[in-house]
Amino acid sequence: MKWGAILGISLIVGLLIAMEWNSLCRSSWKTRVAYAVLVLAGWFIAILLVHNPDLPGMTQVLEVIYKPITTFLKIN
Amino acid sequence: MQEKQYITAAQMGMMIFPVMVATADLLVPATTARQAQQDMWMSPMVASLVGFLTVYLVFQLHKLFPDESIIQFSGKIVGTFLGKLCGLLILFDFLYCNGNIIRQYGEFIVGSFLLETPVLVVVSSIVFLCAITVRAGVEVLARTAQVFVPIVVVLYAALLLLMIPFMKIDNLFPMLEHGVIPVLRGAYTPQGWFSEVILFSFVLPFSANEEKGMRTGMVTVGMGMLALTSINLSTLLVLGEEVPYMTYPFYSAIQMISYADFFENIDSIVIATWVTGAFIKISIFYFALALGTAQWLRLEDYRPIVLPLGLLLVVFSFWVAPNLSQLATNIQTIIGIQMTGYFTLIPLCLWIIAHLRKKKRIDPPKTMTSPPAKE
Numbered sequence: 001m002k003w004g005a006i007l008g009i010s011l012i013v014g015l016l017i018a019m020e021w022n023s024l025c026r027s028s029w030k031t032r033v034a035y036a037v038l039v040l041a042g043w044f045i046a047i048l049l050v051h052n053p054d055l056p057g058m059t060q061v062l063e064v065i066y067k068p069i070t071t072f073l074k075i076n
Numbered sequence: 077m078q079e080k081q082y083i084t085a086a087q088m089g090m091m092i093f094p095v096m097v098a099t100a101d102l103l104v105p106a107t108t109a110r111q112a113q114q115d116m117w118m119s120p121m122v123a124s125l126v127g128f129l130t131v132y133l134v135f136q137l138h139k140l141f142p143d144e145s146i147i148q149f150s151g152k153i154v155g156t157f158l159g160k161l162c163g164l165l166i167l168f169d170f171l172y173c174n175g176n177i178i179r180q181y182g183e184f185i186v187g188s189f190l191l192e193t194p195v196l197v198v199v200s201s202i203v204f205l206c207a208i209t210v211r212a213g214v215e216v217l218a219r220t221a222q223v224f225v226p227i228v229v230v231l232y233a234a235l236l237l238l239m240i241p242f243m244k245i246d247n248l249f250p251m252l253e254h255g256v257i258p259v260l261r262g263a264y265t266p267q268g269w270f271s272e273v274i275l276f277s278f279v280l281p282f283s284a285n286e287e288k289g290m291r292t293g294m295v296t297v298g299m300g301m302l303a304l305t306s307i308n309l310s311t312l313l314v315l316g317e318e319v320p321y322m323t324y325p326f327y328s329a330i331q332m333i334s335y336a337d338f339f340e341n342i343d344s345i346v347i348a349t350w351v352t353g354a355f356i357k358i359s360i361f362y363f364a365l366a367l368g369t370a371q372w373l374r375l376e377d378y379r380p381i382v383l384p385l386g387l388l389l390v391v392f393s394f395w396v397a398p399n400l401s402q403l404a405t406n407i408q409t410i411i412g413i414q415m416t417g418y419f420t421l422i423p424l425c426l427w428i429i430a431h432l433r434k435k436k437r438i439d440p441p442k443t444m445t446s447p448p449a450k451e
Contacts, residue, residue: 013387016383016384016387019383020383024380027376028376030373030375031377031380031381034369034375035380035381035384038384038387039384039387042390043387045391046387046390046391053394055395057396058168059396059397062414063409066410066413069413073261
């Protein structure tokens with residue numbers, strides 16, 4: 001089941017690349033690198049999330065940063 | 077950027093208005109009510125001060141650096157490295173916030189209307205729709221807002237009028253039972269929604285008549301404040317003490333509308349209008365994210381990176397919270413304050429530093445005019 005999800009995500013990533021292929025061929029190397037990095041980041045995080053839906057992320061970082069304010073104001 | 081598109085000041089206001097209002101009527105009234113109880117309707121007024129401040133800062137910075145967004149001019153104020161860092165923080169927060177918004181959208185649609193559909197399908201379809209809109213450019217976005225926002229406003233106003241017979245004025249009292257502190261604590265979450273007017277910084281360079289801009293920004297924030305106040309007030313008047321225990325109080329309040337046993341179940345209309353508002357909100361965040369990323373990396377065009385950013389948005393919408401209750405907790409505790417932290421404090425610091433640097437100069441350039449007194 002998980003392999004199916006990973007296959008589906010990879011298929012969508014492939015579709016995204018195929019949709020932009022023509023304009024990517026015409027654009028500069030910077031755009032191509034940016035495109036590759038963004039697609040790979042999305043693909044990687046998506047697969048991590050399939051394995052573990054409770055993956056800690058930005059939310060947990062922000063919780064730690066703003067803990068003093070939320071406890072001071074007693075928001076909860 | 078090769079953008080030669082122009083939008084008017086009124087279109088700009090209509091683009092930003094749903095940004096404040098569209099998702100603030102879902103989970104936020106309940107979180108406000110948990111802090112402020114029967115004084116929840118005053119909290120948006122306090123929260124809007126943040127919005128007025130942000131608009132003022134964004135427009136003052138725009139006067140110093142016309143034709144540039146905050147991503148571009150932050151480097152000129154605090155140097156390349158810190159400027160890039162500011163830009164990265166703002167862009168990452170756009171990604172994070174938009175993930176939250178899309179997740180709220182998906183959970184609301186699935187929880188109230190499309191009960192059997194997976195959230196992934198709802199989320200992916202709206203992101204794909206927004207990607208097409210963003211690729212079409214800012215002018216298309218502005219015209220979309222111009223068509224949809226008046227409809228949304230009129231229908232919401234009609235709903236508020238229809239709710240009047242079900243309101244009980246007793247729910248308002250006792251007013252300010254525990255002083256003003258609960259009101260201020262209730263403003264803790266909605267202030268973040270007013271900070272989102274930093275998006276003006278991304279659409280202002282496309283504005284055709286800039287002298288009207290500041291007034292438009294202030295009017296937009298004022299309208300947003302009025303809308304949120306009336307939403308909170310009507311929810312409170314209809315539901316009373318039950319508001320803090322509900323997930324979507326405004327939606328529940330609308331479901332109470334029933335005339336002569338046949339004019340009821342108008343929530344389908346509500347969802348249709350609400351989806352248009354959320355669509356514009358997600359699109360504008362998405363547009364700012366794509367344009368800002370392209371400016372941050374100095375790409376010649378933002379269109380090629382729209383689709384991969386969409387993939388990231390879908391991923392982030394699932395990453396922000398594993399379930400709806402966690403999402404609601406996040407919104408109550410951190411989302412509001414972190415949006416203010418990124419979208420108001422960074423422009424405030426930039427503005428202060430720009431002014432200090434301006435004072436040191438012997439002959440300030442023409443674009444650096446002295447600002448009028450604060451509002």
